[in-house]
Amino acid sequence: MFGTYFRVGFYGSKFGDLDEQEFVYKEPAITKLAEISHRLEGFYGERFGEDQVEVIKDSNPVDKCKLDPNKAFIQITYVEPYFDTYEMKDRITYFDKNYNLRRFVYCTPFTLDGRAHGDLHEQFKRKTILTTSHAFPYIKTRINIIHKEEIISTPIEVAIEDMQKKTQELAFATHQDPADAKMLQMVLQGSVGTTVNQGPLEVAQVFLSEIPSDPKLYRHHNKLRLCFKDFTKRCEDALRKNKSLIGPDQKEYQRELERNYHRLKEALQPLINRKIPQLYKPVLQVNSHRDSFSRISLRKFDI
Known part of the structure; x- marks a missing residue:
């Protein structure tokens, strides 16, 4: 009944107004990454020419200066609905977790020397949280991303x-x-x-x-x-x-x-x-003067 979600970014002057725009696409629940990649590559390949469209295979931040200006690039990443801890108290059922969705997340592993994967002690992770302009389900199957937040996790x-x-x-x-x-x-x-x-x-x-x-x-x-x-x-x-x-x-x-x-x-x-x-260690260090004052007060109560 509900969907699978993908972040799709468009890069290149061939896209016109879509250049550097990012969207979250809602696809049928059984859609795989390869399927949507093949479909979008074919769709834009018909418009610009098959050899003019290229799909970026990773989810790393895109440096447009390193891209061929004569080509159209599409970056596609699988994303999941994202909820803060306090939200999970209200989102209990399967329906709750698939309705009124505006925030999505995907994770990118990396190491400080540039490799994607390394040993445990050098494996970092970049968690990217996306916010869309409207909530899914929506009358459209793609919605603009209006905010992006990155959280870096240490090994x-x-x-x-x-x-x-x-x-x-x-x-x-x-x-x-x-x-x-x-x-x-x-x-x-x-x-x-x-x-x-x-x-x-x-x-x-x-x-x-x-x-x-x-x-x-x-x-x-x-x-x-x-x-x-x-x-x-x-x-x-x-x-x-x-x-x-x-x-x-x-x-x-x-x-x-x-x-x-x-x-x-x-x-x-x-x-x-x-x-x-x-x-x-004790959080508060007891002051000797206050301690003696407390003992005096206690004596008064004893009297």
Whole structure:
């Protein structure tokens, strides 16, 4: 019933008034990025000539100075509806989350040396939030973007978001009604499987093995530590749920998952139990003069 959304940017003098304009397109719910790319490339190819239209394959900011002035360029990016935390309290149902949509988001991974992807400790993420002039559903299937906001996430913030997402997936698969054993096992395998690249254990070893030297990272370090505590609890709940769903033919698979989980938990324990002492100091230092005054006041009440 509802749609899939894409950000479409037009670059080049051939587009006339559309040059450097950006829109959010609403497409049928099953539309893939390749489909809309092929359709728009074909549509504008007929107008300008097939060799005059080029689709920009990434979602990085476009530097128009680096583009061929004789060509028309289209940049297409998949976007999702974006909600602030306070909005989620009112957007509970599937309908709520697909109605009156004005803000959309897409994420672009990058590293400081220009590569899109790198090791965990150097992986940044640019989150771009778009605001449209009207809300979907609308009488038109594309709406102008009138505001753009960028938020840069540091590597440890990227790790926190990834762990929160994994934890939410586990919680959803565990409490899904009706239960879906295949989905649950797939999420479990991705969480506790021993062959998971850049999996939870590697994330913990990279970011939690040492207390950061920069005090500005203390809060992030502590937040990630608490994320892992929640994650291990959700893994345990998911394993218990899976045990109640499987038949006799999957008992060995269940035992293997449990062994992997216990190995993961054992390796995580020293990392997630280490607290940063500076975060647990008293917030207010009691003044000795005020303290003595308080004791005098208390004596008066005793009298």
